[in-house]
Amino acid sequence: MSEDKYFEDFVALKKEYDEFIYIVSHDLKSPMRAISNITNWIEEDLGDNVNKDILDNFGLLKNRVGRLEKMMNALLELSRVNKIEPKGDAATLLEMIKECIAMAEVNTSVKIKLDYNVKELNVTILAKKMQKVFFELLDNAIQFHDKEKKNIFVTVNETDRMYEISVQDDGPGIVEEVRDKIFNIFYTVSSKDDLDTTGAGLAISKKIMETMAGKITYEAASPIGSIFKISWPKNNQLNLII
Missing domain, CATH: 3.30.565.10 (Histidine kinase-like ATPase, C-terminal domain)
Structure with missing residues (x-):
């Protein structure tokens, strides 16, 4: 395989990687935040007279959404480890x-x-x-x-x-x-x-x-x-x- 072909494959792989990072940081995080917000709105609409089991399930849902967002943030952090550190740090x-x-x-x-x-x-x-x-x-x-x-x-x-x-x-x-x-x-x-x-x-x-x-x-x-x-x-x- 020629050096030009290796370089083309590298560029294609980097483009695919950058697209993956964009999807994780934007296309997936936005709907997760929406799920969390909608859950809060439903809780508010239900008011105080709501079954405790329902509130517990809402809490479980928000906990899982929050955990998933933290996991995606960790993936992003892992992907950016190679970023060069500014001299001021x-x-x-x-x-x-x-x-x-x-x-x-x-x-x-x-x-x-x-x-x-x-x-x-x-x-x-x-x-x-x-x-x-x-x-x-x-x-x-x-x-x-x-x-x-x-x-x-x-x-x-x-x-x-x-x-x-x-x-x-x-x-x-x-x-x-x-x-x-x-x-x-x-x-x-x-x-x-x-x-x-x-x-x-x-x-x-x-x-x-x-x-x-x-x-x-x-x-x-x-x-x-x-x-x-x-x-x-x-x-x-x-x-x-x-």
């Missing part, structure tokens, strides 16, 4: 880590301990992409924890080529039988009816890491809990020291 490694920890510790039942052993934490990084992945791991550790007091341990190390960030919790962990599925889009260990989640966060995080030539992995903690590790290439920093 930069922060130091230490600044990014502490900001994420502060947001996570708004939940008063959460205690996060930070340890680091790196030569230069004030190196400037592509903040939004790394922040997305790191905060997803913190949020994941909190959301799927099974204890009232949630302990999370963040460790930052480095190699010659990588910054390595580990997020460990003392929660229930993930059973071995499903560990190979946790990075699949929309997969959740717990039922989506029990937790308000789309199951897309880890899949998006994995794609971000792959796009940045990095890596995200999972391993079981001992004796309980989970450990997620991200390896972030140093050549993705902005080569600026603050």
Whole structure:
């Protein structure tokens, strides 16, 4: 096959991909919003004297429509991971880590301990992409924890080529039988009816890491809990020291 043919196929595939994104972001989201609005209008028309079972069914309908919209938003986010990040979206490694920890510790039942052993934490990084992945791991550790007091341990190390960030919790962990599925889009260990989640966060995080030539992995903690590790290439920093 000639180079021209490869290029033509690439252009056609990109056009098909762009059309798919347009359909998801416009042609499907609009009717979903309409369903939600119509449901609200019917509820208002029924007034106060309405059977509780009917109200419960309306609530279930709106919940499912909202979940579907969140899933489509996650698909859009996944499709846009390769988008180049503006240069202004930069922060130091230490600044990014502490900001994420502060947001996570708004939940008063959460205690996060930070340890680091790196030569230069004030190196400037592509903040939004790394922040997305790191905060997803913190949020994941909190959301799927099974204890009232949630302990999370963040460790930052480095190699010659990588910054390595580990997020460990003392929660229930993930059973071995499903560990190979946790990075699949929309997969959740717990039922989506029990937790308000789309199951897309880890899949998006994995794609971000792959796009940045990095890596995200999972391993079981001992004796309980989970450990997620991200390896972030140093050549993705902005080569600026603050």
